């Protein structure tokens with residue numbers, strides 16, 4: 001089921017996302033021994049991660065992944081891993097084994113994508129061709145309608161036979177979840193703020209929008225999909 005919630009401003013969006021995620025973690029861990037969450041990169045989720053660092057959570061049961069990663073070392077200023085560690089993970093007492101960054105160290109993005117694909121299959125105990133089911137996947141959306149590192153009119157949009165592939169942003173390689181992996185999640189939450197996102201959202205919520213031009217439009221999880229928008233981004237998006 002798809003839901004759209006428009007909050008008054010970015011702080012309200014972050015506060016609401018925090019409550020939702022904490023509730024989902026606690027509810028899920030009543031019925032499961034562990035929870036898997038894939039983090040979004042970019043700038044929007046950083047205050048959310050900072051707020052999560054203040055929460056008392058059963059960290060030993062929470063496993064952290066990333067939906068995409070820039071192809072840089074984990075301590076590089078552009079690294080999504082670095083951002084999340086500084087904002088949350090290094091400020092909380094996660095077991096090191098619960099944090100599963102995307103590998104970016106082999107100098108071969110395709111090889112690292114394959115490695116992480118195997119890591120996911122092993123962690124979830126699935127065979128090649130089977131899809132793991134993440135409990136929560138957090139996603140952002142670029143002004144151009146990309147999400148994770150699924151950029152408009154790139155080959156990554158067409159990959160359907162694996163979990164992880166190489167994205168391409170203006171010639172720069174990235175690692176990214178593929179659509180099949182994203183769309184097999186129990187709960188996908190988009191966090192989108194700012195007026196500059198409005199044109200892409202208009203396309204995504206239009207029946208005529210082109211998914212190859214606005215890749216976030218093709219995120220249609222078998223579980224729940226929630227778009228959390230601030231007014232600046234989502235004023236014209238009709239409530240679904």
Ligand code: 6PG
Pocket residue numbers: 040041042043044045068069070080139140141142143146147148149
């Ligand atoms: C990344 C992200 C990317 C991001 C969007 C939105 O690696 O940059 O995964 O998909 O979510 O570009 O970024 P902002 O939140 O900074 O607008």
